[in-house]
Amino acid sequence: MTDTATFSTLAVVGLLVIFAYAAAATAAVMRARHAGAPWSGAWAAPAREVARLLVGQRTAVVGSDRLLARIGGLLLPIAAILALLVLPLGSHALNDLPVGVVWFNSMEVMAWVAVWMVGWGSNSAWGVVGANRFLSQGLAYELPHMFALITAAVGAGSLRVSDIAAAQSGQLWFVVVMPAAFLVYLISMMGFSFWGPFDQTVGRDIVGGVAAQLSGVDRLVFLGGRYLMLTIGSAMAVPLFLGGDAGPLLPGWVWLVVKTAAVLGVLVWLGQRVPTIRMERFAEISWVVLLPVTILQALVVSIFVVVGWM
Amino acid sequence: MFEAIVFWICAVGSVAAGTAVFRVDSMARATFALLASFILAAVPILLLELTYLGLVIILMMVMEMMIMLVFMLMYMMNPAGLMPMKMVHNNRMSLIVAVVVFAVLAGGALVTQWPQTGRASTVEPTKALGLDIMGPHMLVMVIIGVVLFATMVSVIVLSTAHGRYDRFGDDLRTTPPKDPVRGGLGR
Numbered sequence: 145m146t147d148t149a150t151f152s153t154l155a156v157v158g159l160l161v162i163f164a165y166a167a168a169a170t171a172a173v174m175r176a177r178h179a180g181a182p183w184s185g186a187w188a189a190p191a192r193e194v195a196r197l198l199v200g201q202r203t204a205v206v207g208s209d210r211l212l213a214r215i216g217g218l219l220l221p222i223a224a225i226l227a228l229l230v231l232p233l234g235s236h237a238l239n240d241l242p243v244g245v246v247w248f249n250s251m252e253v254m255a256w257v258a259v260w261m262v263g264w265g266s267n268s269a270w271g272v273v274g275a276n277r278f279l280s281q282g283l284a285y286e287l288p289h290m291f292a293l294i295t296a297a298v299g300a301g302s303l304r305v306s307d308i309a310a311a312q313s314g315q316l317w318f319v320v321v322m323p324a325a326f327l328v329y330l331i332s333m334m335g336f337s338f339w340g341p342f343d344q345t346v347g348r349d350i351v352g353g354v355a356a357q358l359s360g361v362d363r364l365v366f367l368g369g370r371y372l373m374l375t376i377g378s379a380m381a382v383p384l385f386l387g388g389d390a391g392p393l394l395p396g397w398v399w400l401v402v403k404t405a406a407v408l409g410v411l412v413w414l415g416q417r418v419p420t421i422r423m424e425r426f427a428e429i430s431w432v433v434l435l436p437v438t439i440l441q442a443l444v445v446s447i448f449v450v451v452g453w454m
Numbered sequence: 455m456f457e458a459i460v461f462w463i464c465a466v467g468s469v470a471a472g473t474a475v476f477r478v479d480s481m482a483r484a485t486f487a488l489l490a491s492f493i494l495a496a497v498p499i500l501l502l503e504l505t506y507l508g509l510v511i512i513l514m515m516v517m518e519m520m521i522m523l524v525f526m527l528m529y530m531m532n533p534a535g536l537m538p539m540k541m542v543h544n545n546r547m548s549l550i551v552a553v554v555v556f557a558v559l560a561g562g563a564l565v566t567q568w569p570q571t572g573r574a575s576t577v578e579p580t581k582a583l584g585l586d587i588m589g590p591h592m593l594v595m596v597i598i599g600v601v602l603f604a605t606m607v608s609v610i611v612l613s614t615a616h617g618r619y620d621r622f623g624d625d626l627r628t629t630p631p632k633d634p635v636r637g638g639l640g641r
Contacts, residue, residue, distance in 0.1 A: 212482060243506045250513040256520045257489070264482050279520055286517065303506070421638065428637025 153238055157225060160379070163404065164371035165190060167412050174416040200360035208267035208357070216261025217362050220369030223254035224376045231376070232306040232383050233400065244305035245293050248380060252336050255373060256282050259338070259345060259354055262366055266357035274353025278345040281335055281423045284430035289332035291438035292325040296384045299445050299454055305380070309388025311454075317387040321454065324441040326385045328434055330411065333377030337370050340415030344423060378408035457501050468494035476541050481526050484541050489519040506580045 168190040176183035204210055230244030241247050256279060263275025296318055297303050300311035312318055319326045338345040346353045358366055382388060382403040389396030391403075421429075448454045471491035475484045492515040500508035542548070588595050621631035630640065 209480065209482065212486065215486075241505060243509055246506060246509040246513065250509050250516070253513060253516045253520075257486070257516060260520060260523070261482075261486065276524060279524060283521070424635045425638030428639050432637070432639060 152233075156228060156231075156233060156238065159401075160225070160228060160372060160375055163375045163379070163408060164368065166405075167374055167408055168371050170409065170412045171416060174413070178416070194364060197360055197364040200363075202360040202362055203357075205267045205357055209265040211265070212261045213265025214362065216258045216265060217358070217366045217369070219254055219258035219261070220366060221372050222369075223251045223258060224369060224372035226254075227251035227376050228379070230305050231379055232309050232388060233397070240304060240306050243303045245297050245303045245308070245384075248305070249290065249293060252373075252377075253282075253286070255336050258369070262358070263345075263354035266354075268357045270350040270352065270356040271354055273350050274345045274347070274356070277347075277423055278338060278354065281338075281342055281344070281426060284423070284427040285332040285335040285434075288328045288430060288434040288438045289335075291435070291442050292328040292332070293384070295322050295325040295438065295442045295445050298442060298449060301449065305383050306388075309383035309390075312387040313390050315454075317385065317390075319385040321448070322385070322441050322445055324437050325445075326381070328438050329381060329385065330407075330414075331434070333374070333381070334411060334415065336377060337373040339370070339374050339411065341418045341421045342426075343415075343420055347420065374411060375404075375408060378411055379404045381407045461498055461501060464494045464497045467491075478541065479539060481539065481541075482523065485519055485523040485526060489515060492519070502579070504579050504583060507583070 169187045172186040172189040173183045176186035176189075204213070227248050229239045230241050230247050231238075232240065259278045260275040263271035263273075263278070265271075296308050299318055299321060300308040302308060302311070308318075334340050335342045344350075344353070346355045350356070355363060355366060379400075382400060386403050386407070389400045391399035394402075445454070468491045471487045471494060474487040475491070478484050478487060493512055496508050496511040496515065499511060502508075584592070616634065618626065621633060622628045623632075630636075
C-alpha cells in the first residue's frame, strides 16, 4: 500500500470516528435539554464517558463466554469500518468493488453476529433476551432493506456504489425517484445500529439488554461500534440516494461531508424523538406495509429503466 | 503466490473451524465455528473472481446461521442451552460416513478432467458460471425455486395451529382478529 493510500484510509477512518462522536454528542445534548439540565457541557459528555470506560475495570459474570463476547464486541466496529471500504470519496472509493452494494450489506449483517455474540457471551438472561430481540427485528427489516438497496442499483444499472452515485449526476437524485426506498433505508439503518425506535436490544426494560453486563473498554468498543454503524449508514445514503458528491459552488468532498452530516443529524434527532417500537409490532408493519411498498418501488423504478426515463 | 497463500489459509482454517464444531461444548460456539468454516470456504470463490457469488454466500450464510442458531438453542435438550453439552453422538458410524464422503468428494475433485480452455476473463464470470451449471435448464430451475418457496409457505400455513377460523371466528367476521400477539397495524 502506498503512502497516499495509507494516509487517505486513515483520514477516512478518522473522519468516521469524528462523525460518530458528533452523533453521540448531539444525542447527549438533546437528552440534557429534554431533561432540563444545562446542556452546554453535554457536548463533552461522551468524551468523559470514554475516559471513564477506558480506566474502568473489565468485569465478567462467572460462566460467561468471554471468547464470544469479545469477538462480538470487536466485530461491530470492524464490520462498520469494513463497510466503509466501498464508500465513494470523490472520484474513487478505498476499494471500489463492482458489487459494492452486496459487500455493504454483507458487512451490515455482521452486526447480527456481533450483537448476538455479545448478548449471549455475557451469560445474562437480559443479554440473551436483547440479542434475540435484535435478531427478530433484523428478520423484519432485512428484506425491505435489501429491496431498497436493489432499487438504487436497478436505477443505476450497476451494483458498484460509485456507478450509482455517478448515475445521479446531472439528473434527479434517487431520493426523488425512489422516496420509499430511501425511507426504508433510513429505517433499516436505525435497525442495524439498534438506534431510536429499535433500541429494544439495549432497552431499559431489560436493564440494558445486550450491553447489560458490559463494562470498561468492552462497553466502549461495543457502544462505539454502534455509533460507527449509524454513521456509515448515513454516509452510504449519500451515494445511494442523495447524488453523491454533486452540489453547486462548493467542492465535492464538502458536499459529501455536509450531506452525511445532514442524514446523521436526522437519524440522531429521530432517535431522540421517536418512541421505541416493540418488535412484534414492527414485524407486522414491516412485512405488511414496508415489504410490499419496497417491491412496488422496485417495480416502478424497473419500469422507468425499461421505458428509458432513467 | 498471493492467491495460493490465501487459499491455503482459508482451506486449513475452514477444516479447522469445521472440526471445532464437534470439539466445543456449547451450541453457540458450535454454530459460530460452523459459520466461520462457511465464510472461509466462500473466500476461495472470491479468488476465482466470482465476487458476487462469494459475497452473497457470506451474506446468506451469516443470516441463515443466525436464524439456525436460535432454532438450535430452542430445540436443545436443556433449557435455553445454558448448560454445556456434548456435540457428538454415534461416534463410530458418523466418523465412517464423514471420512467416506470427504474421500469421495475430494477424490472426485482431484480425478476430474477440468477444462483447460483458459477462457478470457472478459466474460461476466457469474453469468458464465450460471450458464455452465444450468445451461438450457435455467427456466426450469427458476420455476423450481418458486415452487419450493410456495411449498414452504403452504406447509407453514397448513401446520400452524392458529388458523383463520381461530382468528376471525366461525363466520370469519370477527374484527379485530384474535391473535396471541397483536401486530402493529391494529387489524
